[in-house]
Amino acid sequence: MGRLAGIRIGVDGYNLALARGTGIATYARGLTHCLRDLGCKVDILYGRRVQLSPEPILREIAFIDPDGVRPRHPKRQRFVQALTSPFGCTASLIELQGRVLAREVAASLPYFDRIAAVPDLVHRAMRHFNRWGSFLRVRVPDPPAVMHWTYPLPIRVEGARNVYTLHDLVPLKLPYLTLDDKKYYHALIRACVDQGGHICTVSERSKADIREMFGVDESRISVTYQSVVLPEISARQEPAVSRRHVEDVYGFRWQGYFLFFGAIEPKKNLRRLIEATLRACPSRPLVIVGDPAWKALDESNFLADYEREIAATGAPRRLHKFSYLPAEHLVALVRGARAVLFPSLYEGFGLPIIEAMAMGTPVLTASEGSMPEIAGDAALLVDPYDVGAMAEAITTLDRDDRLVAELAARGPAQAARFGIPPYRERLELMYSKVLGLSPA
Secondary structure, eight states, rough: TTTTOEEEEEEEEETSSSSSOHHHHHHHHHHHHHHHHHTTTEEOOOOOSSOSSSHHHHHHHHOOOGGGGGOSOOOHHHHHHHHGGGGGEEEEEEEOSSSSSOOOTGGGGGOSSSEOOOTTTTHHHHHHHHHHSOOEEEEEESSSEEEESOOOOOOTTTTTTEEEOOOOHHHHHHHGGGOOOOOHHHHHHHHHTTSSEEEESSOOHHHHHHHHOOOOOGEEEEEEEOOOOOOHHHHHHHHHHHHHHIIIIOOOOTTEEEEEOOOBBBGGGGGHHHHHHHHHOOOOEEEEEEEEEEHHHHEEEEEHHHHHHHHOOOOOOOOEEEEOOOHHHHHHHHHHEEEEEEOOSSSSOHHHHHHHHHTTTOOOEESSHHHHHHHHTTOOOOOOOHHHHHHHHHHHHHOOHHHHHHHHHHHHHHHHHTTTTHHHHHHHHHHHHHHHHOOO
């Protein structure tokens, strides 16, 4: 064990509480497991919209099934919260004694030693920040030495060093791509920088953006990058099982399709990717895996019209669309793809790039944002705004077996730079710096 053994570190449960999770939920879950490996004690601080009962069994139920323990008088609860928020709030500990059978949700849970909760924490903090311009103060029994917020939230745990992860500044760099209230978002990031503690981010590109826009001192910001989760599942999945999923369940030839996976929203640039695929007319179809997130009406309408056209004419299908898939099925589709196509307009990290590379699948990605930094020389880079260039790149990947083999060979070594061991080392350095611990 290293310098952090036995030290208690808290992680927020904001994105972990979402039903299907997000890339940030993946980040938070991976963070808790790395903290365990570093010998830390891990607290998870949840803030679901539930009524915390004095009865231990109902607290346990509220954690496992928050929809089943709703507050009886939500308007009254919000009124009381508004009156008391200037004085902060106190988290309650939730003890899981195994009386509720949780195997159904166990796979989505992070690692933890303690669970604490404040009802409606995030919305309460946002209302407080909008009114007072300051962070909501939270008291946690025997507080952690460090509280790591995996998303910018206007909350501070008293008695802890607070760390805020800023993944990217897309709402400010490309404001037309998101639904955020830009004035609120700018004020929140400014407050994280001015009122918060240490800033964590996931790429040198994001670090440069944060320093350029908000003037953060070099000593107060750390780049830890991010760990990869999907390849762990891939390592457990026999190649024959992956092939059976691809060929028998989904009906595709092994390496007989291109793959896009991720949330369908403007930043991901799916509209141009579809245009480029149809222009290139490759011998392999494009498989799209993902649910609409926001501002996805154009893509959704086009795909619906495309389905109707194929059904009416019987034309060869060049696009296949699937919604959210089990991780094991997605791993199989990534492993079996000719290449993963990820021409995003901007990313703080670009997790699908590394997930694909770690499994030996070639990648086409964008020459913008953090993508060149993350992909290195192991991917085919393209201008994400140039549909013609993207079509040419797809044609190249469709026809050039030698290039595909080279990219497949380079990928795992590049992905290893962002594997769990180096991620643990970067985390240990950051927390040691935050806590003022001497170098090992």
